[in-house]
Structures are given as structure tokens and as C-alpha cells.
Amino acid sequence: MKRHLISATDLTRDDAVLILDTAEEMARVADRPIKKLPTLRGRTVVNLFFEDSTRTRISFEAAAKRLSADVINFSAKGSSVSKGESLKDTALTLEAMGADAVVIRHHASGAPYRLANSGWIDGAVVNAGDGTHEHPTQALLDAFTMRRRLVGRDAGLGEDLAGRRITIVGDVLHSRVARSNVHLLHTLGAHVTLVAPPTLVPIGVEQWPCEVSYDLDAVLPKSDAVMMLRVQRERMNAAFFPTEREYSRRYGLNGDRMARMPEHAIVMHPGPMNRGMEITAEVADSDRCTAVEQVANGVSTRMAVLYLLLGGSEPAVTTTRTEENN
Amino acid sequence: MSKILIRGAKILGGEPQDVLIDGETIAEVSTGIEAGDATVIEADGKILLPGLVDLHTHLREPGREDSETVLTGTRAAASGGYTAVFAMANTFPVADTAGVVEQVWRLGKESGYCDVQPIGAVTVGLEGKQLAELGAMHDSAAGVRVFSDDGKCVDDAVIMRRALEYVKAFGGVVAQHAQEPRLTEGAQMNEGIVSAELGLGGWPAVAEESIIARDVLLAEHVGSRVHICHLSTAGSVEIVRWAKSRGIDVTAEVTPHHLLLTDELVRSYNPVYKVNPPLRTERDVLALREALADGTIDIVATDHAPHPHEDKDCEWGAAAMGMVGLETALSVVQHTMVDTGLLDWAGVAERMSFRPAEIGRLAGHGRPVAAGEPANLTLVDSAYRGPVDPAGFASRSRNTPYEGRELPGRVTHTFLRGRATVVDGNLA
Numbered sequence: 001m002k003r004h005l006i007s008a009t010d011l012t013r014d015d016a017v018l019i020l021d022t023a024e025e026m027a028r029v030a031d032r033p034i035k036k037l038p039t040l041r042g043r044t045v046v047n048l049f050f051e052d053s054t055r056t057r058i059s060f061e062a063a064a065k066r067l068s069a070d071v072i073n074f075s076a077k078g079s080s081v082s083k084g085e086s087l088k089d090t091a092l093t094l095e096a097m098g099a100d101a102v103v104i105r106h107h108a109s110g111a112p113y114r115l116a117n118s119g120w121i122d123g124a125v126v127n128a129g130d131g132t133h134e135h136p137t138q139a140l141l142d143a144f145t146m147r148r149r150l151v152g153r154d155a156g157l158g159e160d161l162a163g164r165r166i167t168i169v170g171d172v173l174h175s176r177v178a179r180s181n182v183h184l185l186h187t188l189g190a191h192v193t194l195v196a197p198p199t200l201v202p203i204g205v206e207q208w209p210c211e212v213s214y215d216l217d218a219v220l221p222k223s224d225a226v227m228m229l230r231v232q233r234e235r236m237n238a239a240f241f242p243t244e245r246e247y248s249r250r251y252g253l254n255g256d257r258m259a260r261m262p263e264h265a266i267v268m269h270p271g272p273m274n275r276g277m278e279i280t281a282e283v284a285d286s287d288r289c290t291a292v293e294q295v296a297n298g299v300s301t302r303m304a305v306l307y308l309l310l311g312g313s314e315p316a317v318t319t320t321r322t323e324e325n326n
Numbered sequence: 327m328s329k330i331l332i333r334g335a336k337i338l339g340g341e342p343q344d345v346l347i348d349g350e351t352i353a354e355v356s357t358g359i360e361a362g363d364a365t366v367i368e369a370d371g372k373i374l375l376p377g378l379v380d381l382h383t384h385l386r387e388p389g390r391e392d393s394e395t396v397l398t399g400t401r402a403a404a405s406g407g408y409t410a411v412f413a414m415a416n417t418f419p420v421a422d423t424a425g426v427v428e429q430v431w432r433l434g435k436e437s438g439y440c441d442v443q444p445i446g447a448v449t450v451g452l453e454g455k456q457l458a459e460l461g462a463m464h465d466s467a468a469g470v471r472v473f474s475d476d477g478k479c480v481d482d483a484v485i486m487r488r489a490l491e492y493v494k495a496f497g498g499v500v501a502q503h504a505q506e507p508r509l510t511e512g513a514q515m516n517e518g519i520v521s522a523e524l525g526l527g528g529w530p531a532v533a534e535e536s537i538i539a540r541d542v543l544l545a546e547h548v549g550s551r552v553h554i555c556h557l558s559t560a561g562s563v564e565i566v567r568w569a570k571s572r573g574i575d576v577t578a579e580v581t582p583h584h585l586l587l588t589d590e591l592v593r594s595y596n597p598v599y600k601v602n603p604p605l606r607t608e609r610d611v612l613a614l615r616e617a618l619a620d621g622t623i624d625i626v627a628t629d630h631a632p633h634p635h636e637d638k639d640c641e642w643g644a645a646a647m648g649m650v651g652l653e654t655a656l657s658v659v660q661h662t663m664v665d666t667g668l669l670d671w672a673g674v675a676e677r678m679s680f681r682p683a684e685i686g687r688l689a690g691h692g693r694p695v696a697a698g699e700p701a702n703l704t705l706v707d708s709a710y711r712g713p714v715d716p717a718g719f720a721s722r723s724r725n726t727p728y729e730g731r732e733l734p735g736r737v738t739h740t741f742l743r744g745r746a747t748v749v750d751g752n753l754a
Contacts, residue, residue, distance in 0.1 A: 086636065086639075086640055086644075087640055087641050087644070088639055088640060106641065107643070108641040108642060108643030108644060109514075109524055109525040109526050109595075109642065109643065110524065110525075110526070110595030110641060110642045110643070111641040111642075111643070113595045114595050114596075114640075114641050114642070117594075117595075118639075130525075131525055131526075131643065132525035132526075132527075133524060133525030133526075134525070176525060179523070179525060202521070202522035202528070203517050203518060203521075203522060203528060203530070204517070204518045204519035204520070204521060204522030204523070205522055206519075207519045207522070207523070208522070208523075
């Protein structure tokens with residue numbers, strides 16, 4: 001694996017499967033009475049968040065803490081960043097404090113890439129979402145969720161998602177989740193179809209390893225998983241679609257539409273959901289919707305990523321390890 | 327003033343000849359001229375061009391002296407072989423009054439490295455709402471003849487129409503920065519395959535092409551001439567070609583970077599490649615070269631845009647747009663146009679000296695290398711090859727996309743009215 005995780009394209013098929021398998025091991029730890037591993041004791045993980053995202057931040061925080069790392073949360077709001085400090089100076093500060101890994105969320109596409117490749121810091125960089133570019137750990141936790149549900153918890157170990165049909169619906173243009181998912185799912189052998197109004201599909205999408213459809217109803221019966229992306233209501237003001245209701249009618253997932261999906265197919269959502277917009281309450285609260293499961297899986301997956309980037313070759317989960325020989 | 331004899335120079339790439347400069351003027355051009363008391367420069371087969379003229383330079387003074395001043399900018403210009411530059415109006419304060427253009431003009435006179443011809447803003451504060459006092463700027467000591475809101479587009483069709491009409495009274499020309507503002511809100515790079523992947527806001531070709539199409543039609547309707555700044559797409563080339571074939575009085579420029587670089591470079595997220603208009607695709611680059619060769623695009627202009635280090639040493643979204651270009655322009659043109667066989671040196675002189683001076687109605691520049699003409703000359707060692715080293719730039723800024731890149735050609739001497747501003751590659 002590479003030293004940093006910036007894009008889903010950084011991962012080979014074997015890297016991705018290793019992360020998913022390691023995440024399963026991590027998930028087992030979560031079932032124990034004591035949910036903590038000593039693996040990253042003495043290592044420092046900085047959560048550098050230039051954008052509000054409580055969900056992602058606490059997910060990374062829980063993951064690092066379960067691995068016994070020291071966690072520093074650096075939020076851009078109310079910090080020197082809001083006083084005009086540059087990304088470079090922030091990075092140099094974190095470097096001086098001895099950060100072993102920097103988990104960065106930034107509103108500018110490419111900011112994690114710059115952080116990893118500018119020579120400003122030595123630590124590993126994990127992209128926790130940059131602008132409208134990528135969100136690779138979200139794609140990993142989504143793939144983890146799909147493998148568990150579609151292949152099986154134990155049966156899935158060592159397996160990818162070959163031949164599975166995944167449909168991603170919504171604001172692809174502005175979605176880092178969609179970009180990372182398209183790449184990772186392709187790497188794992190799945191067939192991806194994007195469904196969106198044409199205004200919310202980027203120019204240049206024809207080069208992506210996926211198909212594009214404007215017709216949700218036609219795609220649903222051929223889907224093993226349907227991922228609904230959050231659609232910001234404000235997009236309406238920039239004429240991406242006429243009204244919230246029209247969007248919902250044409251591209252929202254309701255009970256009737258869900259019934260057109262194959263029996264085994266699941267509904268996914270990266271959260272936070274706009275109930276009544278891209279997804280109805282009926283679908284969101286059904287057994288087929290994995291939104292809450294995805295949150296739990298996020299912690300295991302991020303533990304796996306941090307462990308593999310920082311922990312090196314030692315086994316992640318041992319039962320014999322004591323504090324003395326650590 | 328002393329005499330200088332340039333011996334054995336290939337004028338516009340022709341057979342070697344001697345050129346005798348006496349004072350501010352070329353005294354004689356022939357073979358076997360006696361040196362007498364003249365200082366001799368052995369040209370040894372180097373190319374002799376008329377002093378280059380840049381129709382599009384950002385000198386940043388007044389206001390952003392941390393990026394460039396008139397003095398450092400004209401030193402950079404001389405290093406690059408230029409004897410005249412047109413200074414863009416987007417300074418702080420904006421060059422939208424006779425006072426500001428006269429200040430820039432005076433600073434140029436004082437620098438002594440290169441003539442500075444100020445460009446005046448079309449509208450007050452570049453805001454596109456109200457015409458600036460174009461006549462006052464023309465009548466000032468600066469004698470402004472080119473007007474531009476460059477950095478911003480004159481997007482209001484009525485304001486553009488009026489500006490085109492109004493400057494006819496004194497032979498002016500409006501140089502349009504063609505960028506439809508609504509289509510480029512939040513734009514960060516060329517819209518296409520690479521922007522889709524990188525998740526950077528797209529700057530579609532149509533935002534440039536739609537404005538050019540409108541403006542050539544406006545120019546035709548009111549019988550004015552119009553100049554298109556930094557044309558960057560294959561579609562724009564087709565529109566300008568169509569307009570010229572129709573007899574519309576349109577001229578166009580291309581920057582050196584749009585002749586060489588593509589949006590693939592943005593994959594590095596290195597803001598040194600962030601520029602407006604953005605780097606386009608390989609197809610566009612090839613169309614621009616062809617258009618420059620066949621005359622559809624009239625001239626090369628640098629759009630020299632200096633920025634301080636901190637404005638490029640950051641994430642892409644926060645970075646400033648623009649590249650320095652004065653000191654690498656001729657090398658890039660040799661690399662993309664001469665060494666590829668698309669253009670000979672006479673063609674380079676036409677596109678980097680004669681035509682820009684003509685479009686800007688600039689007297690004393692862009693003149694033939696002949697007896698009786700002002701001695702504005704550039705001597706180029708076209709056999710030179712070497713990596714670009716920004717540390718050696720005369721410009722105050724270093725934001726070049728060519729750092730470390732091997733490029734051909736080097737300006738060894740520049741003469742401004744008989745005075746050497748560059749000698750053996752060093753500023754005099």
C-alpha cells in the first residue's frame with residue numbers, strides 16, 4: 001500500500017481487499033467488552049478539519065482511540081486558520097508537534113494531495129473528504145457494507161465485489177462520495193451505474209469506468225445495491241433542477257420504487273439523509289436500508305486504514321499481547 | 327552616443343549581415359562594414375529580430391509591488407528580448423483615469439529598460455457598469471490607445487458595444503478578456519475529462535467562445551476593430567477564422583503557455599499551472615499553433631502575471647491565477663513554432679514585434695531592421711538549450727510553469743533605441 005490514502009485510485013484490488021479483511025478483524029474487537037487495541041499506542045493522529053463534519057470526525061476519532069493512538073482534533077473554526085493562517089503553516093505546526101498521521105477534511109479539492117506531496121509534513125495523510133474530489137474511506141466503508149450484505153461476513157473474507165451491480169443516484173457532479181465509489185467499486189470488480197439528472201453529471205464522465213443513466217426506474221430492477229446521495233436543496237437555486245418536488249418525483253427513492261429492486265438488494269446512504277428529498281422515511285427506516293450500519297462499519301474501516309498506514313506489518317489483533325512486550 | 331557594430335547576424339533568420347547602430351538609430355545594414363570606432367558584437371550566426379513588443383503584460387504597479395514593479399517588470403521584459411510592453415489596467419488603483427495611466431507611463435520612462443505603454447480600463451474599476459474616461463486617458467501624456475478590463479470580461483453587451491464605438495474617435499481598440507461570467511462561477515480549470523476526475527470547478531470553452539462570437543458580431547455591426555486577449559480554445563480559433571473571412575476587423579492573441587501546456591498538468595494540483603483562461607487540451611494546443619502559423623491568430627502576447635510565492639504555495643482553490651512569461655516567451659515560441667517547422671524567424675518577428683506594435687498603434691517599435699529605423703533590436707542564440715531556472719529571473723516573481731524544463735533559445739542582447747539593456751544574457 002502507498003504511504004498516504006488520498007484517492008480510491010491509490011488502492012489496488014489486493015490493497016482494498018486487505019483493508020476490508022482487516023476491518024472485519026477490527027469489527028470483531030468492537031464486539032468485545034473492552035473495545036480497545038494497543039496497536040497505535042504512543043502514536044499521534046491529528047484530525048485536521050477545515051470543514052464542519054461531526055460524523056466523519058468522530059468516526060476517525062473513535063477509530064484512532066480504539067487503536068490507543070493519541071488524538072488531536074484541530075478544527076479550522078475558532079483557530080488560527082480562521083485568522084488567515086495558510087494550509088502550509090498549519091501543516092508545519094502539526095509537523096512540529098510530531099503528528100504521525102494527519103486526517104484531513106478540506107473544502108478545496110486537492111488539498112490532501114498538496115499536503116502529502118508538498119514536503120510540508122512527514123506523516124501519513126488520510127483524505128477525509130476534499131471538496132468535490134474524493135472521500136476514499138467512505139468508499140471503503142461502503143464496499144465493506146456491500147460485501148457483508150451481499151457476500152457474507154465470513155464468506156466475504158478475501159473476496160471482492162466481482163459482478164455486483166451497484167447503482168449510485170443523485171448529485172454526482174458535486175459528490176466526492178460518488179467519485180471515490182466509482183473508482184473503488186471498479187477496482188473491486190463491480191459494475192457501477194450512475195443515475196442523475198443530466199445537469200448533475202460532470203462533463204467528462206464518459207471516461208469514468210461506469211455507465212450513466214437518466215432513468216432510475218429502468219435501473220432499479222438490475223441493482224444489487226442502490227446508493228442514494230444527499231442532494232442539497234440549494235442546488236435548485238442554481239437551476240440544476242426545477243423544484244425539490246420534481247427532483248424527488250424523478251430521482252427520489254420511495255417505497256414503490258424500492259419494491260422494484262431485487263429481493264436481496266440493499267439501499268445505502270452516506271448520510272446525513274434529506275428525508276423526503278432523495279429518500280422517503282419509509283425507505284430510510286426499512287430493514288433494507290444500511291445507513292446506520294454504514295456508520296458502525298465506518299469506525300472498523302477507518303481503524304483498518306489507520307492501522308495499515310501506521311502499524312506496518314505487525315498483526316493488528318492479537319490476544320496474547322501485553323503492555324510489557326508492546 | 328557611441329556606435330555599435332553587430333557583425334554576422336542573421337536578420338529575421340536570413341543570410342548573415344552586419345548592422346551598424348549609430349546613436350538611437352540603425353545607420354547601415356550590409357556585409358563587411360568597417361568597425362571603425364564602433365563597439366563590435368560578434369553575432370556569429372545568431373538571429374537578429376526587431377525588439378519584441380508585448381501587448382499583454384501585468385506590471386502590478388501601482389498596488390501590488392510585492393509581485394512586480396514597473397522597474398522589475400521592464401527588467402524582465404528586456405531579459406526576454408522585449409523593447410516595449412503594454413501594461414494592463416488591473417492595478418490598485420485601477421488604471422481607469424488619466425492620473426493612473428500617466429503614473430505608469432512616467433514609471434516606465436524612468437525605468438529605462440523597456441518602453442511602457444499603459445492600457446486603460448474600459449469601465450470604472452473594471453466593474454463593467456460605466457465607461458471610464460477613455461478620451462481623457464487617450465489625451466493624457468500616456469496617449470492610451472488600447473483599452474481592456476482584462477482579468478474581467480466586459481460582459482454587458484451594451485457597454486461593449488458603446489466602448490467599441492466610442493474609441494473609434496481616436497483610433498483606439500478594445501481588448502476583450504472573453505469569459506462569460508455566469509458560465510464560469512467557481513471555475514478552477516478547463517471543464518472536461520480532467521476536471522471531472524479532479525473535482526475542480528469547470529471553465530468551459532463555450533464561456534470564451536460565446537463572448538468572442540458576440541463581440542465579432544458587435545464589431546461588425548458598429549464597424550469597429552476588436553482585439554481578443556489570450557484566445558485558448560480550438561472553437562475560438564474557428565470563430566475568429568470565420569470572422570476574418572467575413573472581413574470583420576478582429577485581431578487575436580495567444581499566450582506562450584497555451585501553445586505548450588495542457589490541463590493534464592493540473593493532476594498534480596500544483597497551482598503553478600493555475601491560470602486564466604485555463605490550460606486546455608492537446609487538441610486545443612495544436613489548433614492554436616496552427617492558427618498562429620496561418621495568421622488566424624495575429625500575435626503572441628505573454629499575459630505575464632506575477633504573483634508572490636505565498637499565493638502559489640498553497641492548495642489549488644486558494645491559489646492565484648497566472649504565470650510569469652516575459653523571460654520564457656521567445657523560448658516557448660521557438661520550441662512550439664520554429665523548431666516544429668510551423669513558423670520561420672520572419673514569422674516570429676511578425677507575431678511578436680510588427681503586428682503587436684501595429685495593433686497597439688505604437689510608434690517606433692515593430693519596425694524593420696533597416697537603415698534609418700530606431701535601433702530596437704533583439705539578438706537570439708537559437709542554438710542554445712538549457713533548463714529554465716527561475717532563480718535567475720529578473721522578475722520579482724517566480725511563478726513559472728517551466729521550472730527545470732529544457733527549452734531552446736536565449737536572448738543574448740537587447741537594444742532599446744541603441745542602448746544595450748541586455749549584454750551577453752545579462753541585464754546591462
